[in-house]
Amino acid sequence: MQFGFGVPHRGANANPATITAMARQGEALGYDWLTVSDHVVIPRQIESKYPYSDGGNFPGQAGGDCMDQVTLLSFLAAQTSKIRLLTSVMVVPHRPAVVTAKMLATVDLLSNGRVTVGCGAGWMREEFAAIQAPDYDRRGAVTEEYIRAFKTLWTEDNPAFDGEFVKFRDIVFLPKPVQKPHPPIWIGGESGPALRRAARVADGWYPIGYNPRFPLDTAPRFAGRLARLRRYAAEAGRDPDSITLAYNANWAMDGNEIKTDTGERRLLSGSTQALVDDAGKLAELGVEHLIVNVQAETIAATVERMERFAREVKARI
Numbered sequence: 001m002q003f004g005f006g007v008p009h010r011g012a013n014a015n016p017a018t019i020t021a022m023a024r025q026g027e028a029l030g031y032d033w034l035t036v037s038d039h040v041v042i043p044r045q046i047e048s049k050y051p052y053s054d055g056g057n058f059p060g061q062a063g064g065d066c067m068d069q070v071t072l073l074s075f076l077a078a079q080t081s082k083i084r085l086l087t088s089v090m091v092v093p094h095r096p097a098v099v100t101a102k103m104l105a106t107v108d109l110l111s112n113g114r115v116t117v118g119c120g121a122g123w124m125r126e127e128f129a130a131i132q133a134p135d136y137d138r139r140g141a142v143t144e145e146y147i148r149a150f151k152t153l154w155t156e157d158n159p160a161f162d163g164e165f166v167k168f169r170d171i172v173f174l175p176k177p178v179q180k181p182h183p184p185i186w187i188g189g190e191s192g193p194a195l196r197r198a199a200r201v202a203d204g205w206y207p208i209g210y211n212p213r214f215p216l217d218t219a220p221r222f223a224g225r226l227a228r229l230r231r232y233a234a235e236a237g238r239d240p241d242s243i244t245l246a247y248n249a250n251w252a253m254d255g256n257e258i259k260t261d262t263g264e265r266r267l268l269s270g271s272t273q274a275l276v277d278d279a280g281k282l283a284e285l286g287v288e289h290l291i292v293n294v295q296a297e298t299i300a301a302t303v304e305r306m307e308r309f310a311r312e313v314k315a316r317i
Contacts, residue, residue, distance in 0.1 A: 001283050003314050004033020004291045005306065006088060007076065009067040010060055018299045019072070020079050025303055027083045029310040034076055035088035035118075035248075035291055038069040043126035051123050051211050052250060058124070070095075070103045077111035085111060088248065088291065089120035089188035089206065092143040093133045097166045098173075100146070101153040105177045113178030118206050119147060120188040121197075134165060140193050141165070147185055147201050154182035186246060190214035190225065199232035204244035206289075209267060210251060217266045219281045222247070226285060246289035247282055253292050253309055268292070272312045279317050 007022050008014040023034055042064045049056030060066075073085050085107070092100070108115040121143040122128065128136040135142075142165050149166040152159045153173045160169035177183050186204035187197050190211045198205040207225070209216050216222040230240035249268040251258060257270035267278045268290075279290060294305040 001279060001287065001317055002032035002289045003309075004031055004035055004084075004086065004289065005294045006035040006037065006291065007072075008295060009037050009069065009072055010039070010065055011063055013295070013299060013302070014065065014067055016075075019075070021299055022302060022306070023076050023079045023083070025306060027080050029306060030314070031083060031306075031310065033084050033086050033116075033289065033291060034080070035086045036069050036072050036076070037088055038091050038094070039066040039124075039127065040068070040094055041127060041130050042066060043124070043130055046124060046126050048124045048126060051213065052208055054212050070100075070107065073115070074107050074110060077107055077114065082114075084114045084116060086116045086186075086291075087118045089118035089186075091122040091127075092119050092146045093122060093128070093139050094131060097146040097149040098153065098168060101150045102173070104150070104183060105154060105173075105175060108177040108179060108183050109175050111178075113183075115177070115179070115183045116186060116204075117150075117183050118186045118188050119143060119202075121194070138165075140197065144197055144201055150185075151182055184244070186244070188248075190216060192228070195225070195229045196232050198243065199229060199236045199238065202243065204246055204289075205229055206246040206248065208248045208250050215260065216247075217260050218264055219267065219278075219285065222267075222282070223285055241286075244289070245285070245287045246291065247287045248291040250293055252296075253294055253305055254296075275309075275313045276316050279313065283317070 007019050046058055046061055050058040069087060076085055104117060121139040125136045145163045145165050149161050152161050154177050159173050184203040186206040187202040188206045190207045191214055207216055216225055233240040233243055258266040260266050268275055294302060296302045296305055
């Protein structure tokens with residue numbers, strides 16, 4: 001199993017010194033992944049429900065700051081040499097398809113082939129409106145078509161595409177990404193549409209462990225959702241085993257035990273031994289990549305969590 005963690009793109013720790021320290025320390029400790037989240041702007045008034053909190057409130061609304069995801073990914077490529085770089089996730093409709101494909105191909109080239117593109121359709125209607133993104137209510141269809149356009153641009157010598165949302169022909173698209181046939185595409189999300197999208201167009205499925213509507217916070221719950229993904233993949237004519245599995249534990253790795261809505265212990269919460277056991281359970285289900293939340297209020301506390309997790313959990317798996 002490979003392990004990773006997110007670097008801040010918002011808040012007090014979203015500064016060059018802290019981000020650089022986290023990235024370099026993570027690489028030195030043998031972590032495999034760095035992840036970067038995605039917002040372009042934060043509207044002052046948000047009525048959309050955030051999927052990953054019990055009350056639907058977006059925890060980052062108050063600050064309002066956010067670095068651009070792809071620019072930060074490029075910065076991380078320059079600060080590291082081995083660790084892989086994951087968009088976690090990119091809200092695909094936020095940026096024009098051809099421009100996005102060019103930016104990602106460039107970062108893949110600059111990083112010597114270390115980019116994985118985690119993709120999502122988005123959840124904040126107000127942000128779509130603010131940046132004049134495509135119709136929010138069509139975001140799923142837009143996301144899937146954009147991904148197909150990415151693959152065309154990345155793999156074909158004379159790319160052409162005639163879709164509902166993307167059209168291009170008679171263009172030179174160079175340089176291509178380093179990775180062949182293209183950087184891996186992972187689909188985030190836990191809903192039925194997200195699972196179907198992963199089954200149709202993705203190289204991997206990358207859900208977040210705690211979504212109150214679709215909780216994956218116990219091994220049986222994850223296994224049940226995984227069974228649906230495998231069924232959808234078979235219906236799409238794909239080998240279910242060809243889809244890479246990753247898991248994002250989006251709660252703090254601080255040693256505290258968290259209860260689920262049924263009173264069980266949440267996966268990857270509690271004691272060191274519990275974390276080791278849970279990682280083993282996920283591995284038995286086929287999960288190859290585990291992203292954990294090691295961020296704390298200060299860089300010193302964050303590094304201490306990174307070191308402790310690497311020493312006490314990662315080293316034992």
